[in-house]
Every structure is written in C-alpha cells, then in structure tokens.
Amino acid sequence: MDALKKIIEADEKFNCCTYVPKEIEGSGKKLVSAKDNLCVKGMPAQAGSKILEGYVPPFDATVVERAKKAGYAVCAKTVMDEFGFGTFNVNTYKVPKNPHDPTRATGGSSGGSACLVAATGIPSIAESTGGSITAPSAFCGVVGVTPTYGLVSRYGLIDYANSLDKIGTMATTVTEAFSLLDTIKGTDKKDSTSTQPAQEKKLKNKIALPKEIWERTDERTRKQCWKAIDAMGVEAEEVSLKHVDSALYSYYIIAMAEASTNLAKYCGLRYGLQNEYGPEETYTEYFTKTRNAFGEEAKRRLLLGSFARTSGYRGKYYEKACKVRTLVIGELKNHLKEYDGFLTPSMPAIAPKFSEIAKLSPLQHYRMDVCTVPFNLAGLPHASVPFGKVDGMPVGVQIIGDHFQEKTVEKYAKIIEERK
Amino acid sequence: MKKELERIAAQQRLQLSEEEAGKFAPQLEEITKAFSELDRVDTSNTKPSFHPIEIETIFREDEAQTPSKPTENHQRKEKGYLKGPRILK
Numbered sequence: 175m176d177a178l179k180k181i182i183e184a185d186e187k188f189n190c191c192t193y194v195p196k197e198i199e200g201s202g203k204k205l206v207s208a209k210d211n212l213c214v215k216g217m218p219a220q221a222g223s224k225i226l227e228g229y230v231p232p233f234d235a236t237v238v239e240r241a242k243k244a245g246y247a248v249c250a251k252t253v254m255d256e257f258g259f260g261t262f263n264v265n266t267y268k269v270p271k272n273p274h275d276p277t278r279a280t281g282g283s284s285g286g287s288a289c290l291v292a293a294t295g296i297p298s299i300a301e302s303t304g305g306s307i308t309a310p311s312a313f314c315g316v317v318g319v320t321p322t323y324g325l326v327s328r329y330g331l332i333d334y335a336n337s338l339d340k341i342g343t344m345a346t347t348v349t350e351a352f353s354l355l356d357t358i359k360g361t362d363k364k365d366s367t368s369t370q371p372a373q374e375k376k377l378k379n380k381i382a383l384p385k386e387i388w389e390r391t392d393e394r395t396r397k398q399c400w401k402a403i404d405a406m407g408v409e410a411e412e413v414s415l416k417h418v419d420s421a422l423y424s425y426y427i428i429a430m431a432e433a434s435t436n437l438a439k440y441c442g443l444r445y446g447l448q449n450e451y452g453p454e455e456t457y458t459e460y461f462t463k464t465r466n467a468f469g470e471e472a473k474r475r476l477l478l479g480s481f482a483r484t485s486g487y488r489g490k491y492y493e494k495a496c497k498v499r500t501l502v503i504g505e506l507k508n509h510l511k512e513y514d515g516f517l518t519p520s521m522p523a524i525a526p527k528f529s530e531i532a533k534l535s536p537l538q539h540y541r542m543d544v545c546t547v548p549f550n551l552a553g554l555p556h557a558s559v560p561f562g563k564v565d566g567m568p569v570g571v572q573i574i575g576d577h578f579q580e581k582t583v584e585k586y587a588k589i590i591e592e593r594k
Numbered sequence: 595m596k597k598e599l600e601r602i603a604a605q606q607r608l609q610l611s612e613e614e615a616g617k618f619a620p621q622l623e624e625i626t627k628a629f630s631e632l633d634r635v636d637t638s639n640t641k642p643s644f645h646p647i648e649i650e651t652i653f654r655e656d657e658a659q660t661p662s663k664p665t666e667n668h669q670r671k672e673k674g675y676l677k678g679p680r681i682l683k
Contacts, residue, residue: 233662323646337645366652367645423629434606441607443678445667451679460679462607473608474618478625480602494632496642501635503643537625553646577647 177205177296181250184293190270190286193218193251203247206354207291207298209284210251211258211332212341214238217248221332222256222266222283224467226446235330236365237299237341237358244357249296252286256469257433258303258334259283261542262531263310265471269528272313274567278525281313282306287344288314297345297354301331303338304425305546308558311344312520312570315560317351317587318344322578323553324369326355327362335432336367338425338550348559348587355580371578375514380409381573381586382513386418390544392523394564399519402561402571405593406586410517413509421502421548426540427482427495428551434479437472440465474536503552510576515586518545520558520570549574557587561594595623 178198185191192210195217208214211221213231215238220226238248255265263270263285270285272278273292280289284300288310291298300307302320311318320342328339341358345351362368383403388396403410415421442448442464451460468476482491509516522545534542549556549572556574563569571590575583596619603610610618670677 229667232666324649363652363654367649369647369649417635420632420635423632426625427629427632438606443668444665444676448669453680454683455679456683457679457681458607462609465607466609468608470614473610473614474621476606476608477599477602477618478622480606481598481622481626482629484602484605490633491626491629493642494635494637495629496644497637497640498632498635499646500640500643501637503646535624536621537628540625551646 177249180294181290181296184290188271188273188276188289188293189268190253190289190293191250192220192253192268192286195249198247198249200247204245205249205296206241206246207250207252207287207296208238208248209287209298209300210254211301212238212299213330213332214248214251217251219251219332222254223469223472224267224447225440225442225464226332228448229446233330236327236362238330240358240360241299250290252284252290252298254286255283256472257332257437258301258306259471259475261305261309261539262526264528264531265469272525274315275525278527278567279313279531281310281521281525284344285310288316288318291316291344291346295346297343297350299341299354299358300344301339301341302550303334303429304550305543307342307344308520308546308556308570308572311558312568313525315568316344316346317348317560317591318342318558319351319355320550320556321355321359321580322555324367325371325555325578325580326359327365327368329362329364333436335429336436337432338429340553348557348584348591351557352580352584374581375576375579377582378512378514380411380513382413382509382516383410384415384418384516384518385412386415387518387545390522391519395519395521395523395569398562398564398569399571402590402593403517406589408589415505415548417498417502417505418544418548420498421551422541422544424495424498424502425547425551427491428499430475430479431483431492432479434476434483437476499551502548506548506552506554507576514582515573515575516549518572518574520572521545524564524567524569545572553577555580555583557583559587559590561590595619
C-alpha cells in the first residue's frame with residue numbers, strides 16, 4: 175500500500191498525526207515522522223498546544239536537516255502532550271489511541287510517534303524530557319531510544335526544559351532505532367550544550383537491577399520483565415537506589431521551573447496564535463488573554479514552576495532540587511563503575527485505559543514516571559525494548575547505560591530483542 | 595495557597611477562572627507538600643547540578659548572523675514594522 179495512504183489510515187483510526195503532507199518530497203526517499211515539537215520547514219508545528227496554532231517554521235531543526243541529508247523525507251508530524259507535559263498523551267487537543275487496544279492510551283508525551291511506528295513501521299524522531307520516549311514505546315510495543323543529554327543537537331526543538339530535553343528515536347527494531355540515532359547525532363554550533371561523546375568503556379558483562387524501581391512495578395509486569403533477565407543470560411545483581419523518590423520530585427521541580435521560563439515567550443505576537451485586540455487593549459491585557467489558550471496541565475506546571483523559583487521559595491524548592499540532582503547522578507554513576515548499566519521495567523504497568531487515567535490526580539500521574547525519571551534527570555542513555563505481553567498489551571524492558579555509552583545500551587537492547 | 599496562587603498566576607500572565615483557581619489551589623498544596631519531602635535529604639555539602647553532564651562554555655566570533663526569516667509568522671505588519679497592541683493606557 176502507498177505509504178501516505180497507510181499513514182492517513184493510521185491517523186483516521188488512532189489520531190496519531192498533526193500533519194501529513196499531500197505528497198512526499200523527492201522520490202525513493204526513506205520515510206521518517208517527527209514529533210510535533212520539532213521544526214520542519216514548511217510543516218505546521220504546534221508542540222501539542224493551541225498557543226502555537228498557525229505556526230509554520232521557516233527552517234529545519236538540526237536533526238531534521240541531518241535526516242534529510244541522509245536521504246530521509248518527513249512524512250508526518252505526530253501528536254504529543256502539550257509541550258511534552260504528560261505521561262499518557264491525554265493533555266492535548268488531539269488524543270491518540272493505542273493501536274493494540276483503542277480504549278487505552280499510547281503513553282506520552284511522544285504518543286503519536288510510537289503509535290505511528292506501531293501502525294505503519296515507519297521510524298520516528300521523538301523527544302524525551304522525563305520518559306517521553308520510553309513510556310509510549312513500551313505501551314505501543316516499539317523500540318525507543320533516548321540518548322545521553324547533549325549527544326543530539328536541540329536546535330529547532332520547541333523546548334520544555336533545557337537541561338533535560340533529549341531528542342531520540344523510535345522504530346520497530348533496535349538496529350533501525352540506533353541507525354537513525356547515528357544519523358541525527360553530533361555536535362552543532364547552534365546548540366552550545368551539544369557535545370562530543372566520551373570514549374567507549376570496557377564491558378563488565380554485569381547489569382544492576384534497582385530494587386526500589388522494581389518494587390514500584392505492578393506484579394505481572396514485573397514478572398514479565400524478570401523473564402527477560404532469565405532469557406538474556408547475563409549476570410544481574412540487585413542494587414539499591416535510595417534516591418528514587420527524591421529523584422522524582424527533583425525532576426518535577428526542575429522541569430516545571432525551566433518550563434515556566436521557556437513558556438514565558440508565548441505572548442501571541444511574533445508567531446503562533448494571534449488574537450484580535452481592540453484599540454484600548456494594552457499589551458499586558460492582550461498577552462494575558464492569549465495565554466488562556468494553554469491547556470490545564472500546562473497552566474498547572476507554569477504555576478508550580480513559577481512558585482518553585484519565586485523569591486522566598488527558590489532555596490527550598492529549585493536550589494534544593496538541583497542539589498538532589500547531584501546526589502542522584504552521583505549514586506547512579508557510582509553503580510556504573512561496577513556495572514555496564516541498569517535494567518528495569520520501562521513502565522510500572524501496561525498502558526492504562528482512558529477511564530482509569532481520568533481517575534488519577536496530577537500527583538498520581540507524576541508518580542507513574544518512577545521508572546524513567548531518575549535516568550532522565552541524570553541524562554543517561556537508555557532504550558525501551560518490547561518483551562512479550564500482559565493482558566494482550568505490550569510490556570517494555572528498559573536498559574540504561576553510562577553517559578555516552580550508547581553502544582553498550584544497543585548491545586543489551588539487541589540481546590533482549592533476540593530473546594523475546 | 596490561594597493568595598500565592600493569585601500572585602504566581604499574575605507573574606505568569608495567567609487569568610484563572612474561579613473554577614480553575616478552586617481546582618488548582620488544593621492540587622498545588624498537595625504537590626508542593628510532596629515536593630517538601632526533599633527537605634529530608636541532606637544536601638549540606640552538595641553543589642547544585644544545572645545540567646546532567648559538564649557543559650563547557652562555547653564562544654564564537656562576534657559576527658552578525660543571518661536569522662531565517664524571524665518575522666515571517668507575524669501576521670500584522672505595517673510599513674515594514676511589526677504591529678502590536680498599545681503599551682500604555
């Protein structure tokens with residue numbers, strides 16, 4: 175079947191695209207989709223938000239430029255939680271459905287990317303701040319790769335939290351996901367945080383199982399992931415990560431604080447939503463009126479982020495969170511002196527039903543990120559690989575490596591993939 | 595929390611409806627209480643991390659760059675200028 179037809183069909187069934195071009199530019203190109211927070215020249219980019227309605231970037235993000243140079247054509251922009259604010263991809267104007275069971279969520283925030291990969295097999299360039307590649311990859315049964323912070327240029331990414339955002343990939347196989355990562359990675363003078371990879375470390379053939387994360391996982395998901403360890407046949411030892419809960423709170427404080435400054439630029443003038451205004455209406459009134467277009471979760475995070483760094487609370491919340499981040503990184507790096515990496519379930523449970531998600535409080539939502547947040551806070555590379563099913567829904571196993579040890583992550587991800 | 599909420603909403607240029615304020619106030623209370631769990635972590639000799647890896651400061655020559663059509667998405671233009679609402683009453 176024609177690729178565009180397949181994409182449109184998937185979108186009609188599962189709500190996974192924000193934009194599909196009328197035709198693919200150039201013939202014989204390899205296809206790739208891009209999460210809607212990535213700028214693709216001439217294609218609308220809203221990052222899941224109504225405040226960016228009408229924005230058409232006049233340039234390509236560095237990752238898109240690199241993919242195009244390597245012979246890829248962007249065949250779709252994919253739906254996401256507003257600015258990446260979510261675990262289930264329900265915080266936006268177009269909510270994707272899980273291709274394995276449309277009454278369940280795809281996971282977020284790169285839900286559209288994972289959904290389109292699962293439905294069509296076309297790889298995707300996605301992005302993770304606290305788990306936005308692993309969560310939807312696990313829920314939709316595809317491979318998701320989140321690289322080390324700084325390996326991939328963020329130029330042209332509509333940012334959520336600058337010290338946490340990482341552009342990565344999704345595909346149906348480990349080889350394809352890492353090959354796409356090789357295409358888009360590399361330093362870029364347009365992103366001062368993009369950096370050179372460190373040398374490859376010698377393998378120790380030993381992985382660590384963080385007890386506190388496994389304990390917070392639903393029993394059936396946990397048992398399924400244990401089967402992966404048995405099948406892999408590698409030495410695996412239990413370790414303790416005593417900062418798991420602190421990592422979760424530290425992550426949310428830092429992410430929200432950074433988001434609340436990043437989103438200050440959306441005032442409805444230079445790009446995106448541009449409302450009408452009367453002759454007496456002042457700039458501040460117009461600014462405030464336009465920002466009402468933010469969705470509920472975006473407003474909640476703007477308020478919390480602003481609160482955490484405001485005078486009188488900055489030391490207690492933001493600065494404290496940054497210090498706790500140091501401890502989390504230290505604890506993880508300490509274990510990585512002895513082990514090649516960590517292995518955990520990708521998510522604490524299978525993809526929830528929309529009716530179940532509606533009953534969760536915001537705090538319960540945030541706690542669903544316990545498997546992914548510590549490693550994202552530390553900027554460690556990781557991959558989620560599908561490994562069997564529970565109740566007919568995919569389960570993902572997550573393998574995490576040391577900074578810039580993507581080759582090690584790929585090696586273990588391949589073993590998981592081969593033994594499933 | 596309600597007073598704090600009004601203050602930070604104004605800082606963020608957000609005009610919350612009564613319904614939104616009523617919903618957010620207890621949620622923010624619950625979430626910030628959870629965040630306060632960090633008080634139990636001893637960070638007395640710990641430096642903050644603003645990035646997960648060490649970031650070097652990068653310099654470039656002080657030369658003009660050509661941005662890619664930065665005003666292309668602005669809808670209201672007049673005589674080569676961008677038009678916006680008035681600043682003063």
